[in-house]
Amino acid sequence: MKKFLLDYGIKVRLPIILFVAAASFALTYYITYAERTGIGYQPEQPIAYSHKLHAGDMGIDCQYCHVGVEKSRVASVPSVNVCMGCHSVARKDQPEIQKLTKYYNENKPIPWKRIHRVPDFVYFNHSVHVNKGIVCQDCHGQVQAMDTVINNKYKTTGQVNSFTMGACLDCHRNSHEKFPNLPNLNKGPENCSACHR
């Protein structure tokens, strides 16, 4: 009788326990390793647009294109006619610009690959942060220095910081240490309804 129980333990329970432990470890590792939060994500874009060239070298203000950032929850990706404001004249001979012109003439939106994304249940608000004096680079990194990555010109801007709830709260709790240049900055709200509704 006892022998049988032991047998059962070795033959059935032990492998199950080991399997569950291994599976949980693998799953936890897979879910939590750094790349999961998207840092370093640089997808291939339909047009090889360079932030370094526009925002860095030429010094165009971020808000020239991302018009919603001061007024609205979303910064908004510029519509094609904003690009064409310059490119109907400038650099019309470049192949990438010709692609852009094609989109414009066909009246089609450009399918930009999304880089930064918070889940649907998070209502992050750009204008609140920008109007408090927090600059784009604080979250998005030195976008004006981001250029084509070696070997693949279609990969341009990438994600630098993690956009997890921990990252949000890190600033909201330690605003003064994080932003010593903004002495009038209040602590960010920490209640659920500030972001979730």
Place this chain on the structure above:
Amino acid sequence: MDKKDRMDKKDRMDKKDLKSINKSETNDLNSGEAGYWRSFKELYNDPAFKKTLKNEFSPEALQKPDTKNMSAVTRRRFLALMGASAAFAAAGCSNYQDKGVIYPYNQKPEEVILGLPNYYASTCSGCTSACGILVKTREGRPIKINGNPDQPVNKGKICSKGQASIMNLYSPERLKEPMMNKAQLNWGDVTKNVNAVLTSAASSGKEIAIVTHSILSPTLKKLLDEFKLTFATAKVYSYEVFNNSTRVNAWQKTYGKRSMPVIQLDKAKIILALESDFLGNDHNMIEYTRMFVQNRDVMTNNEFNRLYAVEGAVTNTGMNADYRLRLRTDAIEELVMCLLNELAGKKKLSSFAMDSRVTSVFSSNDLKQFAVKYKLDENVLNNLVDDLAKNQGSSIVMGGDKLSESTHIAINLLNEVIGAAKLYSIETENTELVPLSTPQDMDNLVSDMSTGKVGAVIHFDTNPVYNLSPEYKYEESVKKVPVIITLAEQVSETTEISNYVLPIHSQLECWNDFKTRTGFYSMQQPIIAPLYNTRQKEAILLSWKDNKEATETTYKDYLIANWEKVIYPAMGSAVSFKKFWNSALHDGVVYVNEKPEAAGSSYSIEAFVSAPKIKASNDFTVLLQNNNNVGDGRFAFNGWLQELPNPITKIVWDNYASLSVQSASELGVQSNDTIDITIGSRKQTFPVFIQPGMADKTIEISLGYGRTVAGVIGTGIGVNANVLIAKNPSLSDRFYNNAHVSQAGGKYELVSTQEHHPIDSDPLLKDIQFRRGIIRQGTVDEYKKNPKFLRDDEGDIDLQPINTPPPYRNPGFSGFKWGMAIDLNKCTGCEACIISCNVENNIPIVGKDQVYANREMMWLRIDRYYYGTPDAPSANFQPMLCQHCDYAPCENVCPVAATTHSDDGINGMAYNRCVGTRYCANNCPYKVRRFNYFDYRDRVADGVQYAEPMDLMANPEVTVRSRGVMEKCTFCVQRIMKERQDAIAEHRDVIGANVKTACQEACPAYAIEFGNVNDKESNIAKYREHLLGYGALEELKVLPNVTYMAKLRNIYEPLPYGNKEHEKNNNNTEENKKNEEH
């Protein structure tokens, strides 16, 4: 707790239940909450109801699904599994980091800023009121309809139907393509074919009949006139189920004109409502509500108006009245005669009293005898006569839409006698562009159709097959017409029998102008480009007239031309037309310099003397009511409206015959039994609902139900009461006094929310002394004598919080704290707030079966508490929503901290954290938390709420909740956040008064106030400190942040169930307790 304790507790519970059963034998009126009761079950201490008070869930809610009758894998489930496996397969191959694609505009419209709403003014064409609306759009999608504040009649408010009509635009069941004999064709062919049909009909002398609703647009009127010129045999017929005809006809007979003056109800001190639901579903409800509550404002004045209501049915107006008398409707005329006799005959109040022709009509009517005959309270009638006599020039009698012409003629005289003409506006009056067709006209049409004299009939967005009296035999006759053309948004009984079914724009895709009063026009402009291959109904007519296919601008061009050439030049405006037109569309309203016609303003005695007089019968009286759900059936597709509880009965998804207690027992029926109602040769079977306060031998039934062709939502809901309408009614088309009623022997389950979420205030159950009611009220006199009467008992209560407050980061709520105040003096229970909340917060419909299981999802409900006897109850309406308690009991029990408190006093709910334990709902004393037992969007009517394009309707600022999470009122936190965003952008402080919650925005009575309670200058702070303010269930000391203003009744005698009575109740309960201990 050990086993023995548990046993003991169980024992005690059993005993308690036994007690409540014993108590039911005594049948005392003071059972529920200090004499308040919500249903007969509560009044008579039904043990089952007692149990629901104690339990978190009703037995229905705990029912197990019937697995035997379910197939193992349903079609939907199968598709879901297929989809899921496909998704998994795809996910395996794709980059897991992929976050999708952003599609920016190609050319962004200048006015659109992503994430910010735009507002456009337009006009609602849902009924004949033509209220101005202001439509909120996000990225081009209309997401919410509110009233247009610039419109002088509705001033920024619209009714529940107007609020919900946004769902009509996005209904997946709209007609999408033009059809001829069920085959699709294009608009070019439609124009060609129909023009040929119409031309040949006109040339062969056959009539072309256009059947429409009320014509409210001057440009449409012009178009129809031109249409008649092109097709000489064309005739226009208009009908309206909820019409004003008897009143207008009476006005014409007595004053010689059809345009009625606008009543300035805000100047009235005494109002007598005779079968009039001016606060509910009669004409002009929004304006009357606003004017009525102006004299019910405890913040600005204490001079209340006094409302007497005499009615057979139970309406919002009656339930809000200071004095309500129940009287069968056909005796109302006699009451008017008695009042005339008292005021003109005996008190000789006006010059008419000298005319013996007039006085002889009513000299035999004695008020005393009348009161005895109909068992009316004589004191109330005496008060009424005194009040009317004393307040000449500031009192008015309001006659209801359903009363007969002769009654309205008598009411007009009574108004003359009491000087009500002083309340008629001299600035503006109601206009009537085209009178409705008379029954004789309609009869001629039908007989012409059946004798082959009609070549084509055009149903201009109407459904006469369903709407008209069966006596016309419309369906049989119209089938004899060679070509039937129906212009409609959705399928209907009429589209079923039509040759051509042509899809038309919804009201948010249309251009038009409206004229309902002198002095201004309301403009309608499209808010969104047409979703489908539809055309505006006016443009279709125009295309046939010109034999040219309609385009998107056909009617717009016609409208602009009419304004530029006819209306604008007549106004003598100094600005250019283009500028004028743009500002007209921007404002949604155009003021013109017009005065009411002066002709014929003296009362015609002849009309009064010659009018036939109604004799009250002994048969049943039947009243066919308008409702705030489906109207005349045109809103049957709208799930939000189907699920909106009736304000009085709280029944959803049905209509029914309301009966008084006495009549029901005479007939030997209970609620949910069925009865046959026969009026002449017309007969229909209805479920019974016993409604306290109905006059005996009076039946009230809502129209608009029992549609047989109305899509997945509307088909087969309720019973068709249109079949009771007579062709040539002797009284009025919605009021009959010759009905015969008998038991039908069947059963029908009606579902009512009235016992849902009852508030547990049974003192036996709690350790704390209950001193305060959920509803508190007093009289105006009491309040004047002692403004502190509500707080007299303060000080001697030792309040103990029922739970330990959690350690808040901001325990004193310094800085900002949000709060709400609801003035119960103003709330009329119209339920516009509920729909506004549904639209704002993406609340799904759940279906009748789920409401039966107490699972309705509405965040805001209006509790209706009766008091008084079942024969003559009064009611209090109390909007109940999350109270955002400072010491919220729900927060302590959440195992995952999904519901927590914010620093500014909001009880927040993080859906993505909720695991669905439902502990919070269990612990909420207000029963305002709602659990998603299913993904209701998927479940109801085969997932119609997930069908395209319903997803476009959702408010993007609020999460769409899925199955398994708890939800509740958030104080519209998205609007608070918007104000915060604006304040930061403008570098200023947040201003509490800038935030308007969805319910507050919608309330036609201005009963809801919201803001920062720490701002002592704000309205909300003043309400909170007002002596009439109280919190519901204050004694629990959960510190609710919704302040209710106690209701004051403007009556002479003390209330039967006031605060004194309450004290007595408490003593009773103490005695009970002692008894229990023994």
